[in-house]
Amino acid sequence: METTTRTKILSLAERLLRTRGYADFSYADLVDEVGVRKASIHHHFPTKEQLGVEVVEDYLARFREELEAILGNDQSAPRRLSAYAELFSASLFDGTFPLCTALAAELAALPERMQDQTRAFFQIHLDWLERVVQQGKKARELDGAPAARKAANILLNAIEGGAVVAWALGKPESVTIGFDELVRLWSSKSR
Template sequence: MNRDTRTALMDLAEHSVRSRGFDGFSYADLAEAIGIRKASIHYHFPTKANLSEALIERYQTHLQHGLAEIKTTHSSAGERFKALIALYRSALHDGQTVCLCVAFSICRESLSEAVISRVGAVRTMVLQWLMAMFERGQRDGTIVAIQNSTDEARTTLATLEGAHLAARTEEDPAVFDAATRLLNARCQG
């Protein structure tokens, strides 16, 4: 199996997890969709636990790059906040998927401790990024009504994740937009 097939497997598995949950697909499903034998999948990912670890590791790296890009391309906290909301919205794919952390959280009982820990690490990374953004917002005045950066970060992440679930339930990104309207309204720049 070449690198492109491995990437295709990971892309398909991630889409499956994000749209149907971790328990909503099997290696047989992946093999059929890609046109390979299950043994080929087992060569790179001996177990679904190994696959889930690779998925969350890749997701964390992509999200880290996305957050760094937002920080680089947007100077004010308000602009960064709007960009983060847009990043989360883009993960909805027209209401057909949720972010990988939300999808994994729903199927927590089926995951290895390593993956559960990594999901926690991803959430911590986002919370720290949000705290820094809110602290910047207090300094530059581009986000209104900031109370406490830690509480703001926790509330924002819960709102974004909950908005994902609601939009997926309705299969409508407009539900996400409605749920995040007040967050966007707080941005002054």
């Protein structure tokens, strides 16, 4: 029971972070849906900050596994980048904002530990993208890309901006347009 309740709380808190934001939800929002009293939520997570930190830690563990799976499953850099971009569209099609985007949007309202986690989250994105671009340049699959670190920043800006625009317009299918175009242009110069 303890693990199930804790898991339910974490799952719902993640959904609330991704749909309403950290500042706009409280333990009262969790009570009805989880089916426990507020005291039970405080038993598992004494503070909202602790809950937020654990939601992000849990998500980051899953996110790292997804990135490693992409590296293992998709052999070309353009395919790896496409699979990465799909992580963003999948969340928008599920009716949630990508967690990294949601956290960054209200960075100033987050507790310091969550601000640090958010910065680390973006560093994970940049490091992974840089690695894939470096491999793609070495394999001559992304000859048109700029230096790997710069390309990683450009790609992250494109997908994060795409997520914000897609969310605002309610058009999840548009999230990867800019990102996909960059990858297409950079790989077309390799042919």
